[in-house]
Every structure is written in structure tokens, then in C-alpha cells.
Amino acid sequence: MNETQNLPDTRPLFLAALAQVTPLIDGLAASDLDRPTPCSEWAVRDLLSHLVAVEDRITHIAGGGKPFEVPSVVDGIADADWSDAWHSRIAPLEQAIADDALLGRTWAHPAGEMPGFQAIAIYASELAVHAWDLARALGRDDQLNQEIAEAVVGPMTGALPAEPRGAEIGVPFGPVVPVAPDASAYARLVGWVGRDPEWTPQS
Incomplete structure (x- = not known):
């Protein structure tokens, strides 16, 4: 039996998170690029620079490269x-993750070595969070898919402890921002990774 058949295929979730970012970028105006984002010290232009780099990095890691x-x-x-x-x-990027064998192969993720299915899931979470960052900066929250956030918030809260945190210790997340138990999936997700779900460009 192919061992990958017993592994969760996290690629559909990842591809959905990737696709969610696309219309947000396609709809940008030049005047949007200097807008502030929920990412501290990043304007929209800086966030885009990181998002494009994430595409490059995933393709590189999937091919056996090192993240840094x-x-x-x-x-x-x-x-x-x-x-x-x-x-x-x-x-x-889609071609780089097309091989089913990648799900069980060890990836050199920035958080450490892990099986491909887990690394892909983490990148789905990152893209989901950054989609919120971009949508919130642009005032386009209505374009976010709460089902994507619902799919990643459970694994994220399980994988990312509430503390300790801080870039100085290699955990580049702020303190958890508490939200109501019945808050939306996106509010729960971004609150857990240290974003203020109530953030606005005027905050």
C-alpha cells in the first residue's frame, strides 16, 4: 500500500488559501500600496513583498531546498x-506540490523539519492570516472565506502555544488577543496569532 494514502492531504486547503489571496491582489489600486496593515510596520506594499516571497519559498522547500x-x-x-x-x-508552486509523495517526505520548514503534509498545512494557515491582513487593510473583509479560517484555526491553536512568544525566542507572534467563544472563525484565528480582530487602518 502507498503510505501517502494514510496521510492527510492538506493541499486542497492550501490551494484554497492561496486562491483566496488572488482577487485581493488583483483588485489593488496604486493608492492602496501605502495603506497600513495589521502587520506591525508593514504597509500593503511590504505585505505583498512577503506574500510573493512565500510563494517562492514554498516552491523551493518542496523541491528539497532550505527555507532561509x-x-x-x-x-x-x-x-x-x-x-x-x-x-x-x-x-x-502548484507543480511543486503536485507529487503525492511530498506529503510524507521531510520538509525543511522554518519551524523545523516536518512531514510535507504538516508543512503545507502551516503554510495554509499563514496564507489565511495574511489574506485577513490584506483584506482588513483594504476594507474588503467580505471577500474572506470563513470556512478556510475554520479549517485552520483548530490546528493552529493546537500547534502554536499561547506562550512563550516573541521574535527574540524564535516564536514571531504577539500575545493572544482574547475573543468571544462565538466569534467568527477569522476573529478566532487572527486573535490566536496575536492580531487584534478589531484592527482598522485608523487604529
């Missing part, structure tokens, strides 16, 4: 080219 061989931001993309930069990386 790829920078966490991409420089040199013109303001008019963010959509093209994002789209140009989608097909190579």
Missing part, C-alpha cells in the same frame, strides 16, 4: 506589477 535560502521578502517589483508577480508564481 530564499528571502522572506522580494525586492524590485514595480508598483504596477504585483498582480503579475503573484500570478507568475502560482503554476510553478
